[in-house]
Structure formats: structure tokens, C-alpha cells
Amino acid sequence: xxxxxxxxxxxxxxxxxxxxxxPTATADVxxxxxxxxxxxxxxxxxxxxxxxxxxxDAPPPVITLIDYSETDATRVPINEPEECAPHLDSxxxxxVDVKGLGSEDVLQRLGTVFNLHPLVLExxxxxPQRPKVEEYDGQLLIITRMVMLxxxxxGFFTEQVSFxxxxxxLLTVQEEPEYDSFGPVRERIRLSKGVIRARxxxxxxxxxxxxxxxxxxxxxxxxxxxxxxLESEVVTKPTQQSLEKIHSLKRDLLNLRxxxxxxxxxxxxxxxxxxxxxxxxxxxxxxxxxxxxxxxLDMVETYREVASSLMDVYVSSVGNxxxxxxxxxxxxxxxxxxxxxxxxxxxxxxxxxKSPYNMPELNWYLGYPLCWAVMLAVAFSIIFYFxxxxxxxxxxxxxx
Numbered sequence: 001x002x003x004x005x006x007x008x009x010x011x012x013x014x015x016x017x018x019x020x021x022x023p024t025a026t027a028d029v030x031x032x033x034x035x036x037x038x039x040x041x042x043x044x045x046x047x048x049x050x051x052x053x054x055x056x057d058a059p060p061p062v063i064t065l066i067d068y069s070e071t072d073a074t075r076v077p078i079n080e081p082e083e084c085a086p087h088l089d090s091x092x093x094x095x096v097d098v099k100g101l102g103s104e105d106v107l108q109r110l111g112t113v114f115n116l117h118p119l120v121l122e123x124x125x126x127x128p129q130r131p132k133v134e135e136y137d138g139q140l141l142i143i144t145r146m147v148m149l150x151x152x153x154x155g156f157f158t159e160q161v162s163f164x165x166x167x168x169x170l171l172t173v174q175e176e177p178e179y180d181s182f183g184p185v186r187e188r189i190r191l192s193k194g195v196i197r198a199r200x201x202x203x204x205x206x207x208x209x210x211x212x213x214x215x216x217x218x219x220x221x222x223x224x225x226x227x228x229x230l231e232s233e234v235v236t237k238p239t240q241q242s243l244e245k246i247h248s249l250k251r252d253l254l255n256l257r258x259x260x261x262x263x264x265x266x267x268x269x270x271x272x273x274x275x276x277x278x279x280x281x282x283x284x285x286x287x288x289x290x291x292x293x294x295x296x297l298d299m300v301e302t303y304r305e306v307a308s309s310l311m312d313v314y315v316s317s318v319g320n321x322x323x324x325x326x327x328x329x330x331x332x333x334x335x336x337x338x339x340x341x342x343x344x345x346x347x348x349x350x351x352x353x354k355s356p357y358n359m360p361e362l363n364w365y366l367g368y369p370l371c372w373a374v375m376l377a378v379a380f381s382i383i384f385y386f387x388x389x390x391x392x393x394x395x396x397x398x399x400x
Contacts, residue, residue, distance in 0.1 A: 049118065052125045058102035061110075062177045066095040068189055070198045081109040087169065088114070093201050094169040099177035101125055114164065114171055115139075124162040124173045131262040133269040140165040140277045142205070142266065145259035146212045148179055149219045154226075155252065156219045158259065161212060163205055165277055170201045172208065181215040182208055202282045209267070210289045216260060216296040220303065223253065227306050234310055238317040246314060250307045257300045264293040331386060338378050346371060 063078035069092040078084060078096070087094040098110065104125075111121040117136045123129050123143060134141045142163040147156045159175035174180055185207045188196050196207060226249060234242050267290045271283050278286075350358035361367050386392060 049122070052104055052107065052122065054101060054104055054107075054125065058175075059100040059177050060102040061098050061100040061106045063106075063110075064097045064099075066097070066186070066189060067092050068095075068197050069093070073189055073192070073197065081106060081113045084110075085113050088166075089168060091168075093199075093204060095201075095204055096169065096171045097182075098171070098173045099180075101127065101173070101175060110171075116164065120164065124164075127160040127175055129160060131259070131266050133266045133273075135273075138166060138276075142209070142270070144209065144212055144263055144266070146174070146181060147215055147219050147256065147259060148181060149222055154222075156256075158255065161208075163208070165201060165205050167277065168201060170204050170208075181211045185211055199281075200279070202278045203285070206282050206285045206289065210285075210292070213260075213263070213289055213292045213296065216256070219256070220296065220299045223249065223303055224299075227303060227310070231306075231310060231313070234314045234317055238314050238321070243311075243314060246307060246310050250304065253300055253304045253307060257297070257304065260293060260296050260300060264290065264297055267293055327391065331391060334386070335379050335382050338382070339375050342371065342375055342378070 063081065063084070065076040065078050065084060065087060067074050067076065067087055067090070072092075076083075084094075084096050087096075096114075101107065107121065107125055110116070111118070116124075116139070120134075120136055120139070120141050123134075123141065128145070129143045131143050131145055132141075133143075140163075142165065144161050144163070145158055146161045147158045149156050157176075157179060161175075161180070162173040164171040164173075185196070185204075188194055188207070196203060226245075230242065230245055230249065233239075234246075267286060270278065271286050271290060346359070346362070348359070352358045352360065352362055361370075364370070
């Protein structure tokens with residue numbers, strides 16, 4: 001059956017008309033909306049546990065509930081957090097997706113409805129947190145980092161995505177409402193593809209987590225292409241802009257590493273622990289997810305090594321370019337030094353009338369042409385000598 005949409009209502013048992021409505025995820029956001037993070041969130045010294053720190057520019061929460069079973073699926077936009085309560089104990093699977101962290105009141109009410117521990121709500125709201133897994137009295141908290149390639153193909157968006165898993169429902173909380181990588185999972189629920197509608201909330205959590213991990217691959221593919229272009233640029237024509245690109249690339253790769261490294265450890269914890277909330281079948285699927293995380297980490301480490309080696313290549317290329325310039329200047333100097341000596345000698349103003357030894361060549365009939373002949377002979381002799389030694393064979397580093 002197709003997924004149906006139910007308008008939000010504070011009376012969940014009231015009959016409402018249902019029509020198909022299931023938007024797909026988009027990534028049409030401005031390039032400046034997100035900056036890769038460099039640190040983690042922390043409290044001021046002496047702050048109370050569970051204190052929520054909400055940024056002034058955080059977008060207001062947008063709540064969507066997707067309730068599905070093997071035979072039916074419904075998408076319900078939620079206006080008030082209390083509207084979620086009747087769905088939490090249903091026999092179907094309920095996925096409550098919260099996008100945006102801009103209202104402390106709404107978030108506190110969500111914590112009350114879902115019976116969240118204050119420390120859970122703190123980790124969810126105070127972003128960014130280090131990816132991790134923690135258990136709280138029948139609830140499993142999973143903190144992850146989602147990355148998505150920008151539309152320009154340069155750089156990436158990153159945001160924290162938090163999962164709160166129980167037996168009957170899954171609560172996800174995202175920083176930004178504009179974009180995510182969950183579109184394919186929503187489509188699988190809408191079209192009933194695969195076994196997702198026949199499985200529980202733990203399988204839904206795996207599907208979303210797997211889509212987050214897979215989202216790293218397009219980003220790394222783009223950075224791999226950038227590395228190839230940058231390597232060619234550094235070898236053939238290194239500039240100051242090349243050095244800036246290398247630094248920016250290394251910084252982005254460091255951010256990716258800080259995202260995927262703890263996520264790999266978190267998935268490992270999910271496979272080993274969390275005995276009550278994850279079925280054996282889901283643990284098997286999580287092994288594949290762990291393998292993907294290891295692949296991403298290997299790619300990130302490889303690209304970081306390549307970026308570091310590009311710095312050495314840049315220094316070598318600049319040094320080789322300088323050597324070529326010095327080589328050219330040496331050749332020019334070697335040719336003109338003897339010519340300068342000859343011109344300097346015959347430029348001295350000795351009076352030839354005072355002594356027959358005062359540069360008698362100045363009175364020769366062919367003195368001037370002979371001086372030119374000697375200078376040209378010396379110059380071409382030096383040029384021929386350097387040519388035979390192969391000094392003119394390669395000036396590729398200074399052609400530009």
C-alpha cells in the first residue's frame with residue numbers, strides 16, 4: 001500500500017482524510033550555511049548538568065512523524081510535541097524526525113513526551129558532540145555526524161544527527177532542516193521496498209545509519225578528484241594558491257576524520273553491546289555498516305597522506321623552479337663575464353701617445369672588428385661548451 005499523509009491533529013483518534021504525500025530530501029542550501037566544525041560543544045565551568053545551549057541562529061524545529069507497518073504507512077506533520085504521545089506505544093513502528101534546534105521550549109517538551117534523560121537532551125541539543133553510543137533506561141542514544149557534498153562540488157555540509165531508539169519508535173534529531181541523506185530510506189518506506197516495513201525500529205535505525213555512512217563516499221570521491229588535479233598543478237606550476245589549496249584540503253580531511261573515526265567505534269559498540277534493543281539480524285547488518293565505516297576511514301587516511309605528500313612535492317617543485325632560474329642566470333653570467341672583462345680592459349683611458357705600451361691595439365687599423373671577433377668567439381665557445389654538457393636540455397620549470 002502507498003504511504004498516506006495525515007494532517008496534524010491534537011486528537012489522534014479523530015478521522016481524517018489521507019492523501020499520498022512524501023517529499024524527498026533536497027540539498028538546495030547556500031554554500032555559506034555550514035562550516036566544518038573544529039571542536040566539540042562544552043559547558044561553562046560550574047554549569048548544571050543538562051543545561052541546554054541553543055545558538056541564536058538555530059532554525060526552529062520541524063517535526064514529522066512517519067508511522068508504518070507491513071501493510072500501511074502514514075506521514076504526519078506534527079505541530080505540537082504532545083501529538084507524538086499516542087504513537088509511542090502503538091504496535092506499528094513510529095519514526096519521529098525533528099529538524100532544527102531553535103526552540104528550547106519545544107525541545108524540553110519533546111524530552112518530557114519521550115521521557116528523555118536530561119543528559120540525553122543535553123547531548124542532542126548542545127552540538128557538536130563526539131559520535132558515541134550510550135544506554136539510558138530502555139533507550140539507546142546514538143550520536144553521529146552526517147556529511148553531504150555541496151551542490152557546487154566543492155566542500156561539504158556537516159551536521160549532528162542524534163538517534164534515540166526504543167522497542168517501538170525511533171526519534172531522530174538533526175541540526176538543519178534543509179538537507180539530509182535520508183531520502184532513499186523514506187522512499188523505501190513509501191514504496192515498501194525491501195523488508196524495511198516488515199522490520200522493527202532497530203532495523204530503521206540501521207538503515208538511517210547506513211545512509212549516513214554511505215554519504216561519505218561521494219564527498220571522498222570529489223576530494224579524490226581534487227587531489228589529482230592539485231597534484232598535477234603542484235608538479236607543473238606551483239603557486240601560492242596551490243599552497244592554500246593544500247592547506248584547505250588537509251583541514252577538510254581532518255574534519256572528515258574527526259567525524260568517521262568515533263562513528264566507527266560507536267558502530268562497534270552497537271554490535272557488541274545494546275543486547276535488549278537490537279536483534280541479532282540487525283547486528284549482522286551493522287557489521288556491513290561497520291565495514292563501510294572502515295572503508296571510509298581508510299580512504300580518509302590515504303587522502304590525508306597524499307595531501308601531506310603534496311606539501312613535500314610543492315616544496316620540491318618550488319626548489320626545482322628556483323634551481324632552474326639560478327641555472328639560467330648562471331649561464332647568462334658565464335657568457336657575459338669574459339665579455340665584460342674584455343670591454344672593461346679596453347675601456348681604460350690610457351694615453352697611447354705617452355708610451356708605446358699604453359694599449360697599442362687602439363691604434364690598429366682593424367682593432368675594433370678584431371675585438372668584436374674575439375668577444376663573439378669567446379661567447380660562442382662558452383655556449384658550445386654548455387650545450388655539449390647538456391645545460392640547455394631542460395628549462396621546463398621557468399617557461400611560464
